[in-house]
Amino acid sequence: MDIRTLCLGILTLEDATGYEIKKTFEGELSHFYDASFGSIYPALNRLTDEGLVTCTEHAQTGRPDKKVYAITAKGRIEFMDALSAKPRKDRIRSEFLAMLMFAGLMSSSRVAGLIDDRINDLERDIAFYEGCRDTGRNEDLFLRGFGCAIYRAERDYLIENRHMLEAEALLAGSAAE
Amino acid sequence: MDIRTLCLGILTLEDATGYEIKKTFEGELSHFYDASFGSIYPALNRLTDEGLVTCTEHAQTGRPDKKVYAITAKGRIEFMDALSAKPRKDRIRSEFLAMLMFAGLMSSSRVAGLIDDRINDLERDIAFYEGCRDTGRNEDLFLRGFGCAIYRAERDYLIENRHMLEAEALLAGSAAE
DNA sequence: AGAGTCATGTAACGCGTTACATGATTGT
């Protein structure tokens, strides 16, 4: 599912501007997808050319005209098609975990710092999801709960098992310090 | 951390061929990184050109010569540098979750099928990590435990909360069936 | 005064995937 298709999906929920779509990617979607303006705006233009969305311009002073996009019947059909396909395997890329794979090459304080920072990030993310106001959509509630559950599991695992890597670093890490 | 750097890291653990590095990506690393031959082989050639690894060829019959790579002192220093940088935010792309965001557009049986498949995949992944033979490295043990913890949390969340989406689909999903 | 928000876009570039090419040997 590319950004273009996801933009189409977001427009099944509500008409929106490119800017608002970006906001959505930073909200509920943030922990399992990401997209920059550089991919959203061209995607929206392409969708318009293909007749899958329509675009209504609202003049504004001092800012570029606001372009509100709405999905068409054709767009809805295309998105339904995308929903009927088998989801492909998750693609994850975690530098944090990749680095921990080499904990033995780092000093124990470096490993501890890395883990402390990660735990802080996780607490922040959990607080973010807990602080989100309710949209009234069950899907959003589900997704936020999902994010929280994963983050909590990660945090708890780190707290309970960090000693494995910090001890490792103590033994092997003299070269790095 | 690009594939090139990660290949360098893997070579700090043990000399290896491109093929064996691919295996590593499919093993301990599989749930938080991925790489194809099309990126590994060119990376290895580049690392050789840069003097960060050396390559020893072993003639074989019927197969391309086996090329065993070993990291150099310069390579080790470069990798240490990479380890001292701040890890960037995880990049996650989950089509499964993206699709669930639109559960209301699907029939309840479709949503149920999606979740059933996911739970099966998770059970398989958990079994994979539990079945891995011990490498003797604490880091590998930690990473496998991490993967299991996350997968279990995900599975449990799905089991306990799937009704939220299946009920949703029942209410809104008449159009899709 | 300076950061953040709102608002849209383009161009260059990087990184990696996918598909193709080759082919013997081993397991089911």
Place this chain on the structure above:
DNA sequence: ACAATCATGTAACGCGTTACATGACTCT
């Protein structure tokens, strides 16, 4: 017989990021 494993590589292509360009208004 057929699939999987071992083994390396190239070329085209896609997708998305990053950086740049522009600029007013509002909060601290």
